[in-house]
Amino acid sequence: MDSSLVTGAWREGDPLGARKFADIGDITLDSGATLPDVRLAYETWGRFDGANAVLVLHALTGDSHVAGRARAGHPTAGWWDALVGPGKAIDTDRLYVVAANILGGCQGSTGPASRDPDGLPWGGSFPALTVRDQVRAEVALADVLGIDRWRAVVGGSAGGMRALEWAIERPERVERLFLLATSAAASAEQVALSATQIDAIRADPAYFDGDYYDGPQGPLQGLDLARRIAHISYRSEYELAERFGRTVQDDGRFAVESYLQHHGAKLVRRFDANSYVVLSAAMNSHDVGRDRGGIAAALSRITARTIVAGIDSDRLYPLHQQQELADGIPGSGSLEVVKSDHGHDGFLVESEQVGELARQLLG
Numbered sequence: 001m002d003s004s005l006v007t008g009a010w011r012e013g014d015p016l017g018a019r020k021f022a023d024i025g026d027i028t029l030d031s032g033a034t035l036p037d038v039r040l041a042y043e044t045w046g047r048f049d050g051a052n053a054v055l056v057l058h059a060l061t062g063d064s065h066v067a068g069r070a071r072a073g074h075p076t077a078g079w080w081d082a083l084v085g086p087g088k089a090i091d092t093d094r095l096y097v098v099a100a101n102i103l104g105g106c107q108g109s110t111g112p113a114s115r116d117p118d119g120l121p122w123g124g125s126f127p128a129l130t131v132r133d134q135v136r137a138e139v140a141l142a143d144v145l146g147i148d149r150w151r152a153v154v155g156g157s158a159g160g161m162r163a164l165e166w167a168i169e170r171p172e173r174v175e176r177l178f179l180l181a182t183s184a185a186a187s188a189e190q191v192a193l194s195a196t197q198i199d200a201i202r203a204d205p206a207y208f209d210g211d212y213y214d215g216p217q218g219p220l221q222g223l224d225l226a227r228r229i230a231h232i233s234y235r236s237e238y239e240l241a242e243r244f245g246r247t248v249q250d251d252g253r254f255a256v257e258s259y260l261q262h263h264g265a266k267l268v269r270r271f272d273a274n275s276y277v278v279l280s281a282a283m284n285s286h287d288v289g290r291d292r293g294g295i296a297a298a299l300s301r302i303t304a305r306t307i308v309a310g311i312d313s314d315r316l317y318p319l320h321q322q323q324e325l326a327d328g329i330p331g332s333g334s335l336e337v338v339k340s341d342h343g344h345d346g347f348l349v350e351s352e353q354v355g356e357l358a359r360q361l362l363g
């Protein structure tokens with residue numbers, strides 16, 4: 001790796017939106033295990049003035065490329081391009097935006113495909129992670145970057161889980177909080193869906209208990225299937241009916257079937273199945289109330305000015321979950337409802353409504 005990419009704090013002349021890496025040392029996990037020599041990949045936009053840093057936390061299969069063009073090694077534009085950039089709702093002319101690839105991920109941060117202390121890929125022996133472990137790594141990154149306090153921490157879905165953990169565990173470091181389409185604890189249905197997706201990967205004969213990196217291919221069919229199951233839950237019943245109905249394509253597939261296959265195939269090209277397993281299991285561990293006297297006690301620790309938003313057609317993270325957050329967080333206003341036909345993915349698609357809420361929080 002180009003050592004100039006291994007950085008600490010932002011420096012004059014840093015390329016904007018270029019991926020950098022921070023070596024944050026060992027992380028002690030909730031399980032008691034130690035994950036050695038952890039590295040997080042991250043990107044930044046804007047200039048740090050000591051008090052203008054905003055942490056944007058991606059969801060399950062996102063990464064640090066929140067904003068910016070497609071580039072070598074990253075075939076898509078930023079996943080929140082509509083919201084993050086000069087003059088946009090999260091205005092990089094004013095704010096210093098930081099986004100890291102999640103611990104356990106596969107876009108540059110330490111994860112199952114990284115080398116273990118013996119120099120071999122971790123594979124199936126990569127330790128189980130919790131959302132709190134992932135935030136512990138992000139706290140270490142903030143320390144490396146010299147960011148004592150975030151102007152705001154922002155996250156949707158699994159990103160919202162980490163944003164919550166930040167605000168509960170480090171309230172003094174989070175001035176404002178934006179929670180989107182997330183929950184205080186993974187519900188039975190969320191656990192059920194993720195557990196089934198994990199099993200789809202494990203059932204693939206090419207999985208080899210996670211030790212597939214030296215084989216011809218990994219559990220691509222399992223990952224594809226997992227993504228298709230997930231994607232159904234990311235969109236609304238109404239949308240699928242309106243867009244696809246019972247239409248059958250010329251190739252004999254239902255249009256909706258073809259659509260899901262398209263999304264499955266796309267993920268397989270950019271994501272590692274072991275990371276999918278580790279990150280899905282981490283989401284299933286999510287419960288802000290664990291060892292804190294329950295959800296209400298945990299939420300009462302948050303001091304940040306908070307906006308909680310949900311999507312009216314989200315069947316995966318239904319509105320009552322965000323209502324619980326808005327009711328329980330002392331500095332939250334009433335629940336904001338984003339109107340969308342797109343279900344859970346509304347937090348990625350409805351940039352105008354989500355952007356307006358971000359402006360309210362950051363303005």
Ligand SMILES: CC(=O)SCCNC(=O)CCNC(=O)[C@H](O)C(C)(C)COP(=O)(O)OP(=O)(O)OC[C@H]1O[C@@H](n2cnc3c(N)ncnc32)[C@H](O)[C@@H]1OP(=O)(O)O
Binds near residue numbers: 060063079234259266
């Ligand atoms: C914070 C984070 O989580 S970052 C991760 C975000 N990215 C992802 O999750 C990647 C998966 N993608 C998605 O979830 C969604 O595409 C979003 C949220 C990014 C965008 O949603 P939308 O703009 O509504 O896209 P939509 O769901 O309509 O999908 C469009 C794709 O389906 C394809 N498609 C539509 N109908 C069909 C069909 N019948 N057969 C095959 N493909 C189809 C389109 O060609 C298009 O392909 P492309 O994305 O390769 O250009």
Ligand SMILES: N[C@@H](CCO)C(=O)O
Binds near residue numbers: 156158
């Ligand atoms: N499309 C999002 C949904 C999960 O919240 C992702 O893949 O991360």
